[in-house]
Amino acid sequence: xxxxxxxxxxxxxxxxxxxxxxxxxxxxxxxxxxxxxxxxxxxxxxxxxxxxxxxxxxxxxxxxxxxxxxxxxxxxxxxxxxxxxxxxxxxxxxxxxxxxxxxxxxxxxxxxxxxxxxxxxxxxxxxxxxxxxxxxxxxxxxxxxxxxxxxxxxxxxxxxxxxxxxxxxxxxxxxxxxxxxxxxxxxxxxxxxxxxxxxxxxxxxxxxxxxxxxxxxxxxxxxxxxxxxxxxxxxxxxxxxxxxxxxxxxxxxxxxxxxxxxxxxxxxxxxxxxxxxxxxxxxx
Numbered sequence: 001x002x003x004x005x006x007x008x009x010x011x012x013x014x015x016x017x018x019x020x021x022x023x024x025x026x027x028x029x030x031x032x033x034x035x036x037x038x039x040x041x042x043x044x045x046x047x048x049x050x051x052x053x054x055x056x057x058x059x060x061x062x063x064x065x066x067x068x069x070x071x072x073x074x075x076x077x078x079x080x081x082x083x084x085x086x087x088x089x090x091x092x093x094x095x096x097x098x099x100x101x102x103x104x105x106x107x108x109x110x111x112x113x114x115x116x117x118x119x120x121x122x123x124x125x126x127x128x129x130x131x132x133x134x135x136x137x138x139x140x141x142x143x144x145x146x147x148x149x150x151x152x153x154x155x156x157x158x159x160x161x162x163x164x165x166x167x168x169x170x171x172x173x174x175x176x177x178x179x180x181x182x183x184x185x186x187x188x189x190x191x192x193x194x195x196x197x198x199x200x201x202x203x204x205x206x207x208x209x210x211x212x213x214x215x216x217x218x219x220x221x222x223x224x225x226x227x228x229x230x231x232x233x234x235x236x237x238x239x240x241x242x243x244x245x246x247x248x249x250x251x252x253x254x255x256x257x258x259x260x261x262x263x264x265x266x267x268x269x270x271x272x273x274x275x276x277x278x279x280x281x282x283x284x
Contacts, residue, residue, distance in 0.1 A: 010159040014166045021126040021170045028176050039258040040127075043117055047262055048130040055137045063147025079153030086149070086157035091228065093145035095165065099231040101140055102224040114139070117261040119220070122249040124206050125175045134262055165227040172200035179203055183242055196240055200229045203242050210245030217245045 067074055078086065105115040114136040121128045137143060150158055171178060179201045182188050196204060200223075210218025222237035223229070232238035259267040 010163045013163050017163075017167055017170060018126065021174050021176075024176050025126055025174065039255070039261075040121055042258045043261050044121075044127045044131050046258075047117065047132060047134065050134045050262075051130045051132075051137050055134065056143070059138065059143045060147045060150060063144055064151050067148065067151045074148075074152050076153035078149070081154075083157050083160075086154045087161055089149055089154065090146065090158060090161045093149065094142040094161075095225075095227045096231055097145060098140065098142040098226050099224050099228075099235075101142065102226070103235075103237065105136070106221065106224070111136075113264050116250065119209060119250050120255065120261065121209075122211075122247070123175065124173060124202070124209055124244075124248055126170055126173055129169060129173045133264055135264075168199050168227050172202055172205040174202060177202045177244060179242075196229065196242075197233050197238075198230050199227060200225050203244060204229055204232075204238075204240060206244045206248070207239060207241065209248045211247040211249045211251050212245070213251075215245055215247075217241050217243045 078089075101111075102115075105111040114133040116133075118128060118132045118136075121131060146158060179192070179196070180203070182192055195201070204223050204225075207217050207219040208223040210220060212218055213220070219239035222239050223232055224237055225231045229238065256264075257267070
């Protein structure tokens with residue numbers, strides 16, 4: 001990898017990839033979901049805007065300021081390392097920690113309240129990639145570790161890594177099952193066997209968003225990987241069926257306001273009793 005080629009901001013490329021998936025879903029008539037509501041549109045637009053416009057720049061800035069104050073000697077200390085080592089650091093400190101953050105978010109009540117917006121959508125779509133409570137990302141360890149590595153001189157590696165990661169995450173959330181046809185090609189069977197155990201795909205990630213645990217596909221207690229599905233394979237949380245659930249969302253849960261979805265615990269509203277909500281949501 002020539003890191004000088006990707007030393008500029010990755011945002012234009014990521015936006016181009018995002019627009020490409022939006023166009024694909026529109027072409028397949030599955031971008032405007034029939035079960036979507038006005039609150040879903042607000043959550044998705046506002047949540048995505050806050051992440052890209054506020055949270056990511058803020059975490060990067062605060063990471064730099066904190067290290068400038070407490071460990072200025074680390075500035076550009078990794079600038080000369082080989083890009084493969086830099087990539088390995090991001091895979092472990094960003095992607096693997098995000099796997100564990102995601103996994104904990106399905107076990108710890110407080111964290112699940114920050115994550116439930118991502119699962120309350122009754123559909124899979126490129127629309128839900130950044131559909132999360134604003135504090136979910138602000139507290140995500142991987143973003144802070146990435147800010148630290150950028151401060152230490154690995155920004156060029158991060159830009160290339162982020163482009164690939166977002167390509168995989170966008171494709172895994174897409175309502176267009178691009179992997180389905182590839183499974184049917186005999187010559188690609190060895191490649192697809194390896195691919196689905198390495199990165200997240202529509203089949204493996206949609207299973208994590210399924211509504212009914214008894215459908216034989218849904219696996220909301222696993223398939224937590226973002227870029228690498230390998231973490232699920234390694235840590236025993238993988239389920240591979242090559243099928244997609246028929247329904248998505250949170251079972252037996254009353255919807256809450258978009259304000260609460262995005263800004264809990266600052267915004268609270270009427271919902272099911274706390275004890276009942278905790279047991280049902282944690283099952284997710």
